[in-house]
Amino acid sequence: MSGAKLEVQIEYCGPCGYAPLAAQVAEELVTEYSSQLAGVTLVPSSGGTFEVRAGGRVVFSLDAVGRFPEKGEVSRLLKEKQLLC
Numbered sequence: 001m002s003g004a005k006l007e008v009q010i011e012y013c014g015p016c017g018y019a020p021l022a023a024q025v026a027e028e029l030v031t032e033y034s035s036q037l038a039g040v041t042l043v044p045s046s047g048g049t050f051e052v053r054a055g056g057r058v059v060f061s062l063d064a065v066g067r068f069p070e071k072g073e074v075s076r077l078l079k080e081k082q083l084l085c
Contacts, residue, residue: 009053
């Protein structure tokens, strides 16, 4: 990872009630990586969406894996993709 800070977007379906999960994932990221983040943006959407993007890449997608992320999973994926240390 370069010295640039990472911007993370969490798009979630508001009508589906996914806001609390989006907030939980955001809190995990900010708590663990605040010094490496430019920001974490929650993006309300619809249609059953729950997707995490970082550095222009999809890191987690409910549509792709058919389930919600487990606690700590998004952090782990960001490390595996070498987007965060």
